[in-house]
Amino acid sequence: MTNLSSTYDEILDCARSLIIAGGYNGFSYADIAEVVGIRKASIHHHFPSKVDLVQTLVARYRKEAEAGMANLEHQGSDPLELLRFYAGYWEACIMDDSAPFCVCALLASQLPVLPEEVCLEVRAHFRSLSAWLTSVLERGARQGQLQLMGTPHDEAEAFMATVHGAMLSARAYGDPKIFGVVTSSLLERFSSR
Amino acid sequence: MTNLSSTYDEILDCARSLIIAGGYNGFSYADIAEVVGIRKASIHHHFPSKVDLVQTLVARYRKEAEAGMANLEHQGSDPLELLRFYAGYWEACIMDDSAPFCVCALLASQLPVLPEEVCLEVRAHFRSLSAWLTSVLERGARQGQLQLMGTPHDEAEAFMATVHGAMLSARAYGDPKIFGVVTSSLLERFSSR
């Protein structure tokens, strides 16, 4: 139980890449089988159904993201630094093409055709990301470091939306640099100076 | 040629709704056939392949959007009004669930698995929308009505990204109101007063 096979992880990693590329209906067990070098049926041993696979994958993604946010928080960086780090993290992922889109953002776009279980995981990610951003903005505003025009919550939603939209634009233009253009414009607006 | 059958249009409208819900791989000819009340094979008479159908659909969408932008432009409204109108248009579409997502924004998210022809149409829409927003922002800045921190182009990209991200959040939360929250925060920031 503690010793999970590496195949299990390989399947999850592969599925993640495939979802990032084309969403829930954009890949099949056959696609994974080919990449991992295993037979289709063997995937069912690890993940009985496609819903199981994607739900596990998103749950894990969500956990990683939450761990990342908690970790940033403990490093005691100031609010503006945290926002910069968050945007910088995605900028790096997009520039080196290692993860050119947030799994949950991509799945959210197809929410109406997603299985209920996956839908709930995706929604939970949006809520936890929004909550974290809200707390960062709230702290920044209280310290006088960040310039907010609305409530921390509303500004957090706007921040998140802009980052997701920037991922979309980078993909649409086929130009990773556009992500940096949009996010740096976003960050600038929050700095007081 | 001038007298296009209404079935043709019904198929396009139906496909549009289905794409808005789940993207390129989220619907099939069978789905359309059921809604339109026609046999699968009959759709092939109007659109030989799925690529033809989606390409036509996106091209038409693009034309409509460009006509809408040109029309707004001719009404001579001031820049801030134009931005408000644009955001308000989408807010209405999302609130009444008539078109809760931009077809091109949704397709852009799955660009890596899209047929080349569709990909080009989607990209073209992003470019024309960005160009229009740039011109509006540029004019607003020149007139002193809008407060820009970066170049009109960069701000236009940020504006577009935020609107697309707001669509995504509204869908993720299952709450149409979040679109208005994000976009009104966005518009406020551009107003001078």
Place this chain on the structure above:
DNA sequence: GTCATTCTACCTTCTGGTAGGTAGTTTGTC
């Protein structure tokens, strides 16, 4: 009669999923 439209009937390939089997490892019991 011609032409567009729609139909039935069919094809191939892909889809997620199942059944049943095999080789190798762990585990529990004596």
Place this chain on the structure above:
DNA sequence: GACAAACTACCTACCAGAAGGTAGAATGAC
């Protein structure tokens, strides 16, 4: 330590249904 039972990870060989698509025959308007 020996040995059976159970478990893990994978396999081959299927299946039913859905996918996009084709061929050719009816229908019906001009």
